[in-house]
Amino acid sequence: AAVEAEQELTDGFHLVIDALKLNGIETIYGVPGIPITDLGRMAQAEGIRVVSFRHEQNAGNAAAIAGFLTKKPGVCLTVSAPGFLNGLTALANATTNCFPMILISGSSEREIVDLQQGDYEEMDQLAIAKPLCKAAFRVLHAADIGIGVARAIRAAVSGRPGGVYLDLPAKLFSQVMDAAEGEKSLVKVIDAAPEQLPSPAAIKRALDVLKSAKKPLIILGKGAAYAQADEEIRSLIETSGIPFLPMSMAKGILPDTHPLSAGAARSTVLKDSDVVLLIGARLNWLLSHGKGKTWGDAPKKFIQVDIEPKEMDSNVEIAAPLVGDIGSVVAALNQGIKSGWQAPPSEWTEAINARKEVNISKMAQRLLKNSSPMDFHSALGALKQVIKERPDAILVNEGANTLDLARGVIDMYQPRKRLDVGTWGVMGIGMGFAVGAAVETGKPVLAVEGDSAFGFSGMEVETICRYNLPVTVVIFNNNGIYRGTDTDPTGRDPGTTVFVPDSRYDKMMEAFGGVGYHVTTPDELKRAVDEAMDSGKPTLINAVIDPAAGSESGNIGSLNPQSVVKKK
Numbered sequence: 307a308a309v310e311a312e313q314e315l316t317d318g319f320h321l322v323i324d325a326l327k328l329n330g331i332e333t334i335y336g337v338p339g340i341p342i343t344d345l346g347r348m349a350q351a352e353g354i355r356v357v358s359f360r361h362e363q364n365a366g367n368a369a370a371i372a373g374f375l376t377k378k379p380g381v382c383l384t385v386s387a388p389g390f391l392n393g394l395t396a397l398a399n400a401t402t403n404c405f406p407m408i409l410i411s412g413s414s415e416r417e418i419v420d421l422q423q424g425d426y427e428e429m430d431q432l433a434i435a436k437p438l439c440k441a442a443f444r445v446l447h448a449a450d451i452g453i454g455v456a457r458a459i460r461a462a463v464s465g466r467p468g469g470v471y472l473d474l475p476a477k478l479f480s481q482v483m484d485a486a487e488g489e490k491s492l493v494k495v496i497d498a499a500p501e502q503l504p505s506p507a508a509i510k511r512a513l514d515v516l517k518s519a520k521k522p523l524i525i526l527g528k529g530a531a532y533a534q535a536d537e538e539i540r541s542l543i544e545t546s547g548i549p550f551l552p553m554s555m556a557k558g559i560l561p562d563t564h565p566l567s568a569g570a571a572r573s574t575v576l577k578d579s580d581v582v583l584l585i586g587a588r589l590n591w592l593l594s595h596g597k598g599k600t601w602g603d604a605p606k607k608f609i610q611v612d613i614e615p616k617e618m619d620s621n622v623e624i625a626a627p628l629v630g631d632i633g634s635v636v637a638a639l640n641q642g643i644k645s646g647w648q649a650p651p652s653e654w655t656e657a658i659n660a661r662k663e664v665n666i667s668k669m670a671q672r673l674l675k676n677s678s679p680m681d682f683h684s685a686l687g688a689l690k691q692v693i694k695e696r697p698d699a700i701l702v703n704e705g706a707n708t709l710d711l712a713r714g715v716i717d718m719y720q721p722r723k724r725l726d727v728g729t730w731g732v733m734g735i736g737m738g739f740a741v742g743a744a745v746e747t748g749k750p751v752l753a754v755e756g757d758s759a760f761g762f763s764g765m766e767v768e769t770i771c772r773y774n775l776p777v778t779v780v781i782f783n784n785n786g787i788y789r790g791t792d793t794d795p796t797g798r799d800p801g802t803t804v805f806v807p808d809s810r811y812d813k814m815m816e817a818f819g820g821v822g823y824h825v826t827t828p829d830e831l832k833r834a835v836d837e838a839m840d841s842g843k844p845t846l847i848n849a850v851i852d853p854a855a856g857s858e859s860g861n862i863g864s865l866n867p868q869s870v871v872k873k874k
């Protein structure tokens with residue numbers, strides 16, 4: 307009798323890997339452990355790059371920034387319960403910032419969780435994830451893995467990008483099925499992030515409002531950076547002659563040194579503009595919700611470009627909503643201004659230039675100060691020069707003074723080169739973003755970190771050494787959060803915002819085979835960074851900053867509640 311042909315089988319492990327590869331996922335960021343250790347090993351053996359971290363939050367941040375940089379969802383893989391929870395902060399932050407990522411976590415068996423019978427790392431992860439991300443799915447059967455992965459990918463990148471949770475119970479991985487059936491069950495996502503064209507009527511309405519402006523302003527948000535519509539945006543600004551203000555992660559879409567950049571005259575243009583065109587920027591707290599003294603008393607009209615219709619009127623009335631993807635909308639605007647367009651009155655651009663000159667020369671004075679110990683400005687003056695000489699380096703930045711001052715001092719020259727705390731102002735993105743940016747782009751990364759901010763993800767210096775990534779970390783060591791001068795009025799403990807004084811973070815990098823520098827002047831700092839970036843070696847530079855130099859909460863101290871009760 308013919309020997310029954312050996313039925314070829316596949317299983318959940320292989321179907322997850324095949325589904326990811328079929329959809330062009332080349333990298334997984336994660337932390338191994340039950341029940342996904344073998345999934346990671348097998349993915350690596352099948353050619354997916356698997357980058358293992360020391361904490362899931364950092365792996366999640368790497369996946370999130372991979373999504374922002376590539377427009378493909380970054381994938382983070384974690385164990386159940388505690389690993390899943392550690393990844394959630396990154397998933398929620400990705401969703402808030404519209405970075406496409408997928409958090410894949412192993413999970414406990416449904417029947418045991420639902421009967422609360424005390425499984426290993428028992429947790430209803432799907433229910434917990436749902437409110438914190440854009441979409442969440444669970445797969446129980448091997449034959450559904452193809453659809454599950456496809457749904458997660460499409461949800462992550464379509465419309466407003468965001469974080470997606472994909473829950474894979476442990477039992478799923480060892481489920482077997484016929485290989486041919488398995489192959490057929492896989493789905494290659496077609497047109498995951500479809501263009502969404504604006505209506506001609508909306509374009510006409512917006513152009514009419516723009517044409518009525520005497521003092522127009524374009525604000526570019528990180529959505530404009532994400533869109534990778536750089537030439538269309540450059541053309542709109544240079545053809546229209548409208549000044550532009552880039553939000554932090556939109557810096558570099560056009561160089562900060564561009565003649566139409568209003569970055570150095572931010573408060574003037576927000577207050578005095580009469581029509582504001584928002585491209586991938588939301589009127590949230592970062593733009594004072596579009597109202598109040600920041601925006602002055604003169605009436606303003608807002609035109610808003612956003613792929614999410616619900617975003618319109620979120621804070622103030624939008625006179626001309628432009629719903630669609632940024633590339634399509636800006637292309638349509640460019641068509642519309644081809645004829646009958648008048649550049650803004652020269653008084654407007656001249657007033658901006660005058661204000662820019664005053665602010666830039668004031669800043670220049672502060673950057674030249676060669677004080678010792680360094681203050682933020684003298685240290686940032688050296689790094690400003692580094693980025694000017696190395697415009698394709700990627701700048702990662704977090705802290706309070708270290709963040710707020712760097713944003714204004716360090717000019718960016720290319721799009722998607724400045725990666726920072728974004729909409730939430732979350733500390734801890736540093737090393738995850740640095741790893742993700744280095745892995746995805748291969749470009750040198752300069753991470754400029756407050757000493758507190760660095761502490762949230764600092765253990766990943768080992769990860770950076772293990773993969774030998776071209777990451778240079780500069781720590782602005784001012785011995786604490788905001789400053790290093792707080793004291794405990796009772797005299798018992800250190801102040802609540804200070805650290806061990808004069809600590810040597812550079813020794814941490816040396817502990818794992820990287821290069822450490824300890825610098826106390828701007829010249830030493832510049833030399834160390836240049837050597838590090840020329841070498842391409844993992845490097846940490848401990849830059850001593852005057853502990854008294856900072857201000858509480860950097861530029862956003864006003865958000866702090868103040869006690870009106872004075873204890874006797």
Ligand SMILES: Cc1ncc(Cn2c(C)c(CCOP(=O)(O)OP(=O)(O)O)sc2=O)c(N)n1
Binds near residue numbers: 757758760
């Ligand atoms: C997760 C998290 N925890 C705490 C904070 C609060 N916070 C903290 C703790 C900051 C660190 C500031 O200290 P630094 O050393 O990083 O920077 P500077 O000393 O240069 O100001 S900035 C800030 O908003 C936060 N934003 N995010």
Ligand SMILES: [Mg+2]
Binds near residue numbers: 756784
């Ligand atoms: Mg500090």
